[in-house]
Amino acid sequence: MKTVHVCFVWHMHQPYYTDPVGGSASMPWVRLHATKAYYDMASLLETFPSVRATFNFTPSLLRQLEEIGSGAVRDLFLEHARRPAAELTDEEKAFLIRHFFAANWATMVRPYPRYHELLVKRGLDVNGRDLERLARRFSAQELLDLQVWHNLAWFGYGTVRRYPRLAALRHKNRGFTEEEKQEVLALQQAAVRDIVPLYRRLLERGQVELTTTPFFHPIMPLVIDTDINRRARPDLPLPARFRAPDDAAAQLARAVDAHRRTFGRAPAGLWPSEGSVCPEVIPLAHRAGLRWLATDEGVLARSLEQSGRAWHRPQALYRPYRVGEAGGELTIVFRDRELSDAFGFVYHKTDPDSAADDVLRRLRTIIHDVPQERLLIAVILDGENPWEHYHDGGERFLSLLYGAFANQALDREGRIRVQASTMSDALAAGPPAEHLPMLHSGSWINQDFKIWIGHHEDNRAWDLLGHTRTRLVDLAPSLPADRAEAAWDELYAAEGSDWFWWYGDDFDTDFKHEFDRLFRTHLRNVWLHLGLTPPADLHQPISVTRHLEGDRIIQPLRLLDPALDGVVTDFFEWRGAGSIDTQPPLGAMWRADRLFTAIRFGWNREQLFLRLDPGDGMQARTGGVVVAITLQTAERTFRLTFSPAPSDPARFMLSEAIGAEVWRDIGPYHSMSRKKIFELAVPWKDLEADPGRQIRLSIVVSEHGLEIARYPHHQPAVLTVPGPEFEAGLWRV
Incomplete structure (x- = not known):
């Protein structure tokens, strides 16, 4: 009988927005995603007990959930939401007008008449406008309704089902009171505190596997040695060489320890940040006690080509491999890119029934085309951001999909058995039989590291990181243990991939300059822990507006x-x-x-x-x-x-x-x-x-x-x- 394990791996990640020295977080995305995707994904899976899945949590996200849930960190957006609307200053009103429509307008603003009405009054583009003057057009009641809707719209189907009061407030639509606003914010805090216990329950009953990522989500090959980039992109200009394999090892060891403390057991699996791998990563992951890792199918294709083997996708992709030297081997799995990316980029554009049917069609085609008797189909993608683009948060689509597995819709009696499995269960049922002699150095995006290095902004950031690390290595032995640990923690936070994601011209966001500021804040904090004045360069923005003399x-x-x-x-x-x-x-x-x-x-x-x-x-x-x-x-x-x-x-x-x-x-x-x-x-x-x-x-x-x-x-x-x-x-x- 042909046996097929479909392994969904949902990656949950946010960069470390907290400034530990200042005790504040400048962006709200951990809190807002908690009431939507983090809660929804577990809540929905709980209703299909026979369906298994894997969730990957970055330790930097788990730390922030704890900080927010306990109230240990000041939240800039939350403080603006809590402020009585009648007491807002002109500056605070402008902040609301500028930032409190930060959601997918088509799926999270337009469906709610009052929220949409307020957006129309503000206008779609406020860049360059006098926000304080614009905000004065809004009454205190309108600003209060905006404070509520900015938070209320981010509750997903799971939290709304858990807390029926939320549905009643949405139905009210407008004219909220300050007491109702505080009620919304209190339910938000309760949902944040529910996240870890909810996933832990699923873990303890064997329905999910929980895996990890290097603590602050660094691109490990570049932390090990920025010159590794030359293997995939020898054409890119590079910063002064940054080599810190000990940091990569520490990011892994700290991730495993934090995961164990949070969930009561160590993780077996690793999603390397952005699927970024190189041969040097394997022994580090093995020493951290990890047993398997995953990346993109493009890395497999390049690896086989480097081994002198042709790339035959159906025959090569749907199986695990061993990788690494004898005595330090790990299992490696490669995601089906076309199917995984369809969840993020395609299915929200069609109706849920058609989307679920298309997933099942693709799976039937794979099962038919792949010759081997055991298949492992890895569907790995972001587990939080895609659902903002689905009009119901993806509830019906995922329900139909999970329901098909629960009802064994893909099975053929006596011939094919298909099940949604955790990755470790699938690997236990069908261990890798083949060793991969070469491992390409690259990420899930274009099988290289160009997003995070090569642009002059990226390279300047790497140079500042390297300079700060050199001083830390020199002075850390003379510091008290707690200060040295705090300094290293801030350096590791600065090694996170997200800051480099927004440097350069690959991607853009309204918050680009805030990401830049956070990166430099983490580096400045290292110097403060060292008892030194941060260099002037760390006070100068790295990101620059991409125009000359007024062009935008x-x-x-x-x-x-x-x-x-x-x-x-x-x-x-x-x-x-x-x-x-x-x-x-x-x-x-x-x-x-x-x-x-x-x-x-x-x-x-x-x-x-x-x-x-x-x-x-x-x-x-x-x-x-x-x-x-x-x-x-x-x-x-x-x-x-x-x-x-x-x-x-x-x-x-x-x-x-x-x-x-x-x-x-x-x-x-x-x-x-x-x-x-x-x-x-x-x-x-x-x-x-x-x-x-x-x-x-x-x-x-x-x-x-x-x-x-x-x-x-x-x-x-x-x-x-x-x-x-x-x-x-x-x-x-």
């Missing part, structure tokens, strides 16, 4: 599919798009009229989309105006031109440069609409733009042949054609 360009954060109808069809259809600042350069002596109030751009895998919102200056012009959009790669230059005049046809001409200011028309395109706004699309293939290729975009407005405006103002925006890994940025806070 924001890159897209998600794939788009807007309706090209010339109107704002859906309040959220361009949410996540990139934007180009239309304000004139700071200090400019000459100002153009308001031709465009906003310029947005975005894409899906097939097309580039552009949206231009005309302002008064454009509408006042009677004729002779041409908009030219230039798209330039290293080899080719294309131009899209159209007239903004209402009397002219809504189409654009695509041309290619064949000489200096000499253009060959390719043809007119009607994938454009021009009503209240201008919307257009051009296929990537017509630009011969392959995934990963960089394109320089600029927009020039001419009137009777004279340039009257250019966007961006100083140099073109640099875009990167999206590939399959574009939405990997969902694995983030």
Whole structure:
């Protein structure tokens, strides 16, 4: 009989937001995720007792749950929520207006009429606006309702079922009292304190396996030696060499100890931070007492290629391997990337029934195509962030999926047995029979470490980390034991991957500068524990706004599919798009009229989309105006031109440069609409733009042949054609 173990591994992680010296946490994500994903995932699984799963908890998350649950740390967002609305200062009101809509608007704001009403009143984009003046438009009752909804919307189906009062408050919708607000916050604290006991109960009855990650979620290969990056990306510039294998070992040992203290037993498994592995990690994990680890299938493909073996995915992927030297071997498992990523990036876009059916279809195909009698199918992904994108938090989708396993929907009587198992149970039933002679050094993203090293911001951060560590190594032996331990703890916190995730130009967030500040805070705290004045460099931001002399360009954060109808069809259809600042350069002596109030751009895998919102200056012009959009790669230059005049046809001409200011028309395109706004699309293939290729975009407005405006103002925006890994940025806070 063919036996199939489907192993769900849900990774629960947040960076260490706490400043132990200041006794405060500046961001609310541990507390808010606790009332949603952390609670929901355990609560739902509890209703399917025959279904098994593995949950990976980072120790830095577990520490923060304890800090928040006990009230040991001040929480900046919570303090703003607790403040009586009638007593808020102008600055505190501005904070609420700026930050208390931090949720997925489509799934966590729009469904609640009052919360959505307040968002509409505030507006979608508050960058650069006078927040204090804007906040004064909100009454005390509106601000009180906002304080409540910022917390109430983050409760998931599990907590709402556990605490029925939450449903009643949601039904009330508006006009909350201060007492009701305090009730919401008290239930939030109760939910935070319930998390560890809930998972511990599931562990003790054998329904879940709980695993760990190096304590503060560092990229272990880079902590061991930043030069390991050269194995995967020899082209990247590197910082001064950072080598700290002892730190990697300490992060593992501390993780195992913390896990044992929290759950009453040591973990057997490891999800290395971001699936990042190298041969040097294996003996460290073995010495820490771990028995298995997991990473991405791309690492397996590269490892087999380095061993001189061809990559045959169905035959190679769905089995465990042994890795490491004799006497120090571990079992290694590789995630099915396509199936795992579908949970995060695909299934929230369709209905839950279709999503569950697709998972079962994929599993049937794997079972049919893979020849061996024992299969281990590893579905490993972020266990918290994806559910914000599902309209019901993923409840029906996961219920249908778990129900299919509980009802043995994939079994074939006497021929195939399929079960949802913990990873250790699956490995006990089918130990690895094959040794992997080579292990590629890489992560789950592109099988390299580029996200965390190579950009000048990344490298500066590594240099500051290395300088601080050198001083700590020199002076720690002379410190009292408690101060030395506190100093090392702060250094390990600074080694966390999340700070480096946001450095450079790979990803963007409204909180980029706060992540930068937290990284430097952890390093400054090391110096304070040493009794030294922190270097001046640690007071200077590493992240810089990516524009010159007033240009402000924001890159897209998600794939788009807007309706090209010339109107704002859906309040959220361009949410996540990139934007180009239309304000004139700071200090400019000459100002153009308001031709465009906003310029947005975005894409899906097939097309580039552009949206231009005309302002008064454009509408006042009677004729002779041409908009030219230039798209330039290293080899080719294309131009899209159209007239903004209402009397002219809504189409654009695509041309290619064949000489200096000499253009060959390719043809007119009607994938454009021009009503209240201008919307257009051009296929990537017509630009011969392959995934990963960089394109320089600029927009020039001419009137009777004279340039009257250019966007961006100083140099073109640099875009990167999206590939399959574009939405990997969902694995983030």
